[in-house]
Amino acid sequence: MKQSAKNVMLLHSQAKVALYQKYLAKYLNILSRVDFIRKICIYDFMCGEGKYTNGEKGSAIVTFETIKNHYYSNNNSCPPISVWMNDNGMSDIDVGKSKIERVEELQHSIYKPATVQVKFTKYEFIEMYEQVCFELNTMPANTRALIFIDPYGYKDVRPSHLANLLGNQKTEIIFFVPISFMYRFAEKSTSDPTFSGGASLKKFLEELGIFDNDKFESVDVFIHQLKNKFRILFNQLTYVDTFTIKRDAQNTYALFFFTHNETGFRKMLETKWEIDRNQGKGHRLDANPALFSDMEISGYKIELKEYIKSGKRTNHDVFKFGLNRGYLPKHTNQTLHDLETEGLKIIVTSQNGDRVRKSAYYLDDRKISVVIEIKD
Numbered sequence: 001m002k003q004s005a006k007n008v009m010l011l012h013s014q015a016k017v018a019l020y021q022k023y024l025a026k027y028l029n030i031l032s033r034v035d036f037i038r039k040i041c042i043y044d045f046m047c048g049e050g051k052y053t054n055g056e057k058g059s060a061i062v063t064f065e066t067i068k069n070h071y072y073s074n075n076n077s078c079p080p081i082s083v084w085m086n087d088n089g090m091s092d093i094d095v096g097k098s099k100i101e102r103v104e105e106l107q108h109s110i111y112k113p114a115t116v117q118v119k120f121t122k123y124e125f126i127e128m129y130e131q132v133c134f135e136l137n138t139m140p141a142n143t144r145a146l147i148f149i150d151p152y153g154y155k156d157v158r159p160s161h162l163a164n165l166l167g168n169q170k171t172e173i174i175f176f177v178p179i180s181f182m183y184r185f186a187e188k189s190t191s192d193p194t195f196s197g198g199a200s201l202k203k204f205l206e207e208l209g210i211f212d213n214d215k216f217e218s219v220d221v222f223i224h225q226l227k228n229k230f231r232i233l234f235n236q237l238t239y240v241d242t243f244t245i246k247r248d249a250q251n252t253y254a255l256f257f258f259t260h261n262e263t264g265f266r267k268m269l270e271t272k273w274e275i276d277r278n279q280g281k282g283h284r285l286d287a288n289p290a291l292f293s294d295m296e297i298s299g300y301k302i303e304l305k306e307y308i309k310s311g312k313r314t315n316h317d318v319f320k321f322g323l324n325r326g327y328l329p330k331h332t333n334q335t336l337h338d339l340e341t342e343g344l345k346i347i348v349t350s351q352n353g354d355r356v357r358k359s360a361y362y363l364d365d366r367k368i369s370v371v372i373e374i375k376d
């Protein structure tokens, strides 16, 4: 069999599945400890082959194995989980078999706790989307959902689909796209009406509010703009984050993560920082630091200083400001310490004006409310 990206799982796909797997493990751990939550639903809209010829496991198998591991590391217990695996394609590995049949067979050899229900379908994306929207809209308050959407391109999935899937506020989405490909054709597809190959990209961008006068100076700027446009489309309510996987100088993939939940968002940030210990932004496959543009090299110290200077900020405001820029409390804490070391006067007072312990910012303390100010 000739090896190709369809039957061998390439490094960038391994990186994507690794992020998904790490996040899913955290997601199950947290939700299984919340008394109020009675059920978790996991949807993989385009789950692939299950296992590839180089032995690597795709999102479907990783989902089943993560649930099994959760069960064994939690005293043989697991909350009720429903898993829906879908893929409309024929296998490139087992000729004559559909991908989903292959996934179903592979699943049989993985232990499945009794509380877990699994469903396998070979629907077109749009057919599953309609059914899932219905399920999500009628979902009880004590249920949570995680959706993984991993298409080859961007022709089937549109921003409005994502907005509708997020509508119940109890759903999180991980969405993977070949971003450099989109970036390369973005301007042409929105400005050249004769470019027939760009119709679905044009639709995608226009739903996000990106039109022919929008310009993008690099793939990183493009990702940044999409992120902001998604925020607007989702009425500013949703936390939006991205993770980039740079295969080489020409090929970047982006994973978009959408949630309404602050804890979920924080857990995704932790996952990203575990993978990219330097910047918490992405994964480089060729280890060439020059691939990260200036925009990614953080101006966080300056931004944080400006933010605190420009209004009355509590520890909770500063905590949220950091999260929204992709930084965990420990990073914001360190940045504040660095600013103080550089000679900046940071004053922390309780709500009644008393000074609190020097260099304590209480960013991660939900019970205490203090005011953080910068004095010139």
Ligand SMILES: C[S@@+](CC[C@H](N)C(=O)[O-])C[C@H]1O[C@@H](n2cnc3c(N)ncnc32)[C@H](O)[C@@H]1O
Pocket: 017, 045, 046, 047, 048, 049, 050, 057, 058, 059, 060, 086, 087, 088, 089, 090, 099, 123, 124, 125, 126, 150, 151, 152, 156
């Ligand atoms: C990038 S692969 C998914 C890989 C998978 N997540 C994994 O980790 O192994 C994209 C998958 O989408 C499926 N697909 C493409 N168009 C689809 C559609 N319109 N509806 C459902 N599945 C589709 C393909 O058969 C393919 O398996």
